Amino acid sequence: MQPKRIAVIGAGLMGHGIAQAFAGAGLAVSIHDADPARRSGVPGRIRELEQLGADPAAADRVTPADTLAAAVAGADVVIEAVPEDLELKKRVFAEIEAAAPPDALLASNTSVIPITQIMAGLAHRRRTMGTHWWNPPHQIPLVEVVQAEDTGDAEIAAMMALLAGIGKKPVHVRRDVPGFIGNRLQHAMWREAIALVQAGVCDVATVDEVVKESFGRRLSVLGPLENADLVGTDLTLMVHRYLLHDLDRTPGPQPLLEELVAAGRLGMKTGGGFRDWTEAEAQAVRTRLADHLLRFDVHDT
Numbered sequence: 001m002q003p004k005r006i007a008v009i010g011a012g013l014m015g016h017g018i019a020q021a022f023a024g025a026g027l028a029v030s031i032h033d034a035d036p037a038r039r040s041g042v043p044g045r046i047r048e049l050e051q052l053g054a055d056p057a058a059a060d061r062v063t064p065a066d067t068l069a070a071a072v073a074g075a076d077v078v079i080e081a082v083p084e085d086l087e088l089k090k091r092v093f094a095e096i097e098a099a100a101p102p103d104a105l106l107a108s109n110t111s112v113i114p115i116t117q118i119m120a121g122l123a124h125r126r127r128t129m130g131t132h133w134w135n136p137p138h139q140i141p142l143v144e145v146v147q148a149e150d151t152g153d154a155e156i157a158a159m160m161a162l163l164a165g166i167g168k169k170p171v172h173v174r175r176d177v178p179g180f181i182g183n184r185l186q187h188a189m190w191r192e193a194i195a196l197v198q199a200g201v202c203d204v205a206t207v208d209e210v211v212k213e214s215f216g217r218r219l220s221v222l223g224p225l226e227n228a229d230l231v232g233t234d235l236t237l238m239v240h241r242y243l244l245h246d247l248d249r250t251p252g253p254q255p256l257l258e259e260l261v262a263a264g265r266l267g268m269k270t271g272g273g274f275r276d277w278t279e280a281e282a283q284a285v286r287t288r289l290a291d292h293l294l295r296f297d298v299h300d301t
Helices: 015-023 036-040 042-052 056-061 068-072 086-099 153-165 182-198 204-212 224-231 233-246 255-262 279-300
Strands: 005-009 028-032 062-064 077-080 105-108 128-133 142-146 169-173
Touching (some): 005 015, 015 028, 015 042, 015 128, 042 056, 068 086, 224 233
Parallel strands (some): 005 028, 005 077, 077 105, 105 128
Antiparallel strands (some): 128 142
16 A cells, blocks of 8 residues: 555644644645634644744645544545543544545554554454654654554554655554553653652752753663663663662652642643743743754754
8 A cells, every 4th residue: 555645633733743744745634623723723833844844835735624524535544643532532533434444544643542442442443553653743753653452464564664655763562552662661761750859859950950961862872772781781780679679669640740730830831830931941942852853854864
């Protein structure tokens, strides 16, 4: 199969960026969102990505659709990017299965929910899978392609080939576990980071400084298991024998995180989370991230 038409369901933070990634590679994309304002604003938001290194002509290949059925009609691949709500995703996929061509690949962009749970009610699950993109989708190369219990090998191979063909770096997640690979690693670190602050070991700024100015500098060129081999598995084992029993094992979210959310401190969008943020400070972080990712894009080309 050589997919020519992509449908994206959900035009929020991730959806419009996923649409741009396909359209920037020359594919026709239809996109639907239940919010009419968000739906109609997609072309303009994609054009804004020009400032972040994206192809501005991609917007001309993206067509907002008034209904989900219209978006998926004739699609070779359908990618769902609605909010992280299991019941919502299940309802959306029931609609997609009813309206999409019978041979279309169906994928969820969930970052944490097992794909098998999302697709449980569908009649034809061999063609279903996860494609976990990372924010911002047009700049982060990795996409985790998640094989659920009923996903076919040929369907996984077709999705991997499609993503590689548009310049992404797909990886095959062979077991459908919550959080897949990247978010399990990322949130394990976040849990320990919050626990260190909660226990009074250091303040918030120190946690971020330690990561950014030490092992964080290596991560883009040296993965954790490469690093373990670099220093030696014997040293790694010694460290683990001393350290692992002392790492945080809280079975749920730390009280500090629960308290922040209960107090309405939701991060940059509310002016405060783990630390206080002015709009200028928050924008400076976004700009710094965009510039950093753009340098990767330039280096790759």
